[in-house]
Amino acid sequence: MEHKMVSIADQVFEELERDILVGAYARDELLTEIKLSEKMGVSRTPIREALRRLDQEHIIEITPKGARVIGITSDDIRDIFEIRLRIEGLAARWAAEKATDEDIASMKEVLDLQEFYTTKSSPEQLKNTDSRFHELLYAASNSNALLDTLAPLHRRIVKYRRASLSGQQRAEKSYDEHRAILQAVINRDGDEAERLLRRHIENARDNILGREL
Amino acid sequence: MEHKMVSIADQVFEELERDILVGAYARDELLTEIKLSEKMGVSRTPIREALRRLDQEHIIEITPKGARVIGITSDDIRDIFEIRLRIEGLAARWAAEKATDEDIASMKEVLDLQEFYTTKSSPEQLKNTDSRFHELLYAASNSNALLDTLAPLHRRIVKYRRASLSGQQRAEKSYDEHRAILQAVINRDGDEAERLLRRHIENARDNILGREL
DNA sequence: CGTCATTTGGATGTATACAAGTATATCTCA
């Protein structure tokens, strides 16, 4: 792919986002730029950039007293699944209509990886391949608007996806569902791709909400 | 409501976002931090913050040679309406279920304003009241996830909304539709609110896509 | 002892200085 510059600010953003979304910080905790910069050994500038981006995503809230951790609630999870149920099928449909050969090849690669990690029961790697499959599907839909809409929603539930995929049964079923979705995309069957993806989301939702709530 | 700090960075962000979304800059044009800071009479720092936020929304793309303007295409518009058709009804439904008296009072106020500007044929103010009505509806749905998903989509088509609302016929119809949606919310009729909002989006889409494309 | 003014510490917001990379222009030399 292309070799994107990975600035310190980017690294700080990803680290903070991950830490907040997996619950490493308590809700309403105040993060100050200076403490974060000392803790991470960089100046305030990249910290500021990262915090502003997190604020834009409403994962934190910037106040005169510091950046207050918001994180994500179980209500958010429910809402996110409801939203994804309504639009993620679009991604599958459009991917079936517009995916390039490269898109499909990339998804195949990721699914081979996912198969491997499923047999090995590696929840962390499974979570990563799961993320990449969905993101590749968004990209294959060739719609910036849809990508920008779905990617943030998907990233926010990373903590719950990881927990869900640590169950061997769900991990195997999720893999099978991904395979079927990709096959529908390869067959250029938009209706089937959309239907399968909706089912996939429903299953993931039931698994996660049934487990965590 | 709350007295939010309006920093220079915020102002720069809003000004740049508006200018880009209304087409004041050519696609692929390179904006440099220094030139923008000189033009606006502020230092690079707030400019940088604004550019990073615009980059996060994929309205520009930050490169080593400057910030390249991406803006929005007619394909984006089509996709955005397709997405809104699928989820904005949720906002209406949830607003009907959860709106507080204050939410409803605010929406009423905005609609009174919209009525006034409709008779006065003021497209700029109409665009603003239209924005505020939809944003209040998102807020009334009491779902952060839905608000964060819909607000960016709605903001991106500001240019087209303004053009659309400069037609007296569409302006009056849009006002009537807003009234009906609010009434459904007041009646706590989620089904009706969702149905009316879908129709509202369809009408807006047909008006905008029929006019511009 | 209580209350009010003052101070002080720490936070973000802004400006500026410095580092590093890159593409282009220029200068030199054959």
Added chain:
DNA sequence: TGAGATATACTTGTATACATCCAAATGACG
């Protein structure tokens, strides 16, 4: 005249210094 190496003029990325605001601790005074 042409080609290659050097210099230059941009850019963004990062660090730091300074301004400003606010709240809580502190101290003076009735």
